[in-house]
Amino acid sequence: MLTYTFTNIGSDSLYQHLYKCIKNDILQGKLGTGERLPSKRPFAKNLGISVITVENAYEQLIAEGYIYSIPKKGFYISDLKREPLFSHTSKNKNIILSKPASAYIADFTNNQTDSQIFPFTIWAKTMREILNENQEQLMINPPCGGILELRTSIASYLQEFRGMHVRPEQIIIGAGTEYLYSLLIQLLGKDLTYGLENPGYPKTAKIYESFHVPYHYIDIDKEGISASSLEDQNISVIHISPSHHFPTGIVMPISRRYELLGWAARKTDRYIIEDDYDSELRLSGKPVPTLQSIDVSDHVIYINTFTKTLSSTVRISYMILPETLAEKYYETLSFYSCTVSNFEQYALAKFMANGSFEKHINRLRNYYQTKRDSILSTFKNSPLDKYITITEEESGVHFLMHINTPKTEEQLLLAARSKGIKLAPLSAYYNGFADSSVLNTYVMNYSSINLNNLDQIAESLYQIVK
The missing domain is CATH 3.90.1150.10 (Aspartate Aminotransferase, domain 1)
Structure with a gap:
């Protein structure tokens, strides 16, 4: 008869310990398929425990499929149809779950954003106000594009400081620009050819690869991407950062901007993704006007993020879709839930609306x-x-x-x-x-x-x- 010791079982109850002992013997192959387990009463007497303890252990094993019972006959080991779990070992023992502290001077x-520049005091005050004043709204699932208050605050900010006239409904909130890129690929289609600046931000190419969409690198000159190079490569969607190219830092002149807008307007399926990732941080002069603000043909998709202005750990970004694309988004992708929590959206909306963001x-x-x-x-x-x-x-x-x-x-x-x-x-x-x-x-x-x-x-x- 099976025998187990019940000393030093830690915080486990008696039945949990018995359940684990039998389970381990099954997984290690010590108890084979179809083998009969001892009857409850003799088993309990042999182990010096109560019958109810054995019953509870057997019930747990039955619930998880390790054993089965046949009325008036007993309990038997199930056929797991797999190798014992203990024979498997991790192929990679060096999985890094978090980055160690930097050893660099x-x-x-x-x-990464300096902690001393984040407005912790004002942000905490804003969060407390939201928790006190918006309790009912915080429990309501937001629309697919984000809560209206935040989108309205963003639209007002863009009109006042960037000269952009957009409706809140055109703004889609998402947890990071990478997520928004994935939405755009689904919205625009995988049969189009996408273009990337060379040199450029390397992660965008990885996103395109993960979705198996065709893309080409387009070499830039001293003024950025040229329309003729897009024609040569048969590009339909081009990703650019015209106001502060990453990583070269060049600013695309107005003549080249109109050239690209003309290229996009010539075909209905052509779009420009304008990544305005750090426009607020121009240190001298006024911010460079956006491509979206001079686009009259509705072919510019504007993307920006709060990771540069608030913190690299604040995963709130947004994109502005042309009117026709916004309608298509709500028709085809509105089943997606907004990926930014209500708490953060309402806090950021209030932070922008009361002037704290501008300060x-x-x-x-x-x-x-x-x-x-x-x-x-x-x-x-x-x-x-x-x-x-x-x-x-x-x-x-x-x-x-x-x-x-x-x-x-x-x-x-x-x-x-x-x-x-x-x-x-x-x-x-x-x-x-x-x-x-x-x-x-x-x-x-x-x-x-x-x-x-x-x-x-x-x-x-x-x-x-x-």
Whole structure:
């Protein structure tokens, strides 16, 4: 007869412990298919436990399918029709569930937001007000495009500060731009050919690949994408960042913008996805007018995000669909639930409507301008200055730094990493071989750089390149 010990069973009850013992013997093959288990009363007497304990253990095993009962005959081991679970081991024992703390004194590849710049006090106050005033609304599922209050606040903000006239119904809220891209692919169709800027943001290509849609890289010149190159590649949908191209930082001139709008207007299935990812952070002059604001043919899909202006961990983005596409979206994709929680939507709507967002943007610009100026001043006033050239520093939270050195990019990257500095070469954003003119040019994202380390950063870079 089966025998199990009931000492040191931890927090388990007696029946749970017995259930686990029998289950383990089944999974390890010690109890085979069709083998009869002891009757309840003799089994309980042999183990020194109550009959009800054995009954509860058997009932749990029956419920999970490990054993079955035949009336007036007993309990038997089920045929699991599989290998014992304990024979399987993980093929990858190094799965990373979270990123370790950075060991770098400066990570110029990181776009993480400084905690000191997030408006925690105002945001917490806004959240408390929402929890007190909007309790009923918080429990109602939002429309597929997001709550009307947030979309109205975004529409008002865009009209006042970006010169864009859109209806709230054209605005679709989503948890991150990657999610919105996936909606667009479903909305526009997988039979179209999509285009990406080269160089450009690498994640967009991965999204297109995951949906198995055809796409081509389109080389940019000093003014961005040209319409003739789109015609040559038979592109139907082109993704661009005209107000501050990533990663080169160039601004598309108005002549090229009208050229692209003309290209899109010539066919009904052509669209321009305008990614305006950091337009609010232009540090000098007014924000560059959007392509959407001068589009009269309804062929521009505008996308923006709050990850740059609030926090990299705030996964709230939005897209503005042309009128005809908005109607199609509600007809074909309205079964999707909005992926941003009501709590965050109502809080952000109030944060924008009461003027807190505008004040935060102004504070953010000043903060990043001071940070950028400190970095550039430290570099300029150090021996490093004669080895570097800084460009595209007027917009966003990154600039380009070319290093004049005979070392290869690989040598320089390894040397920098050995001194605790992580760099991102511009050439890494190209599909295929980058022109030699961009080699040893680095995309310097400074949003998370600790200014207390500036002298050490400048000295370390100087030691690497001198």
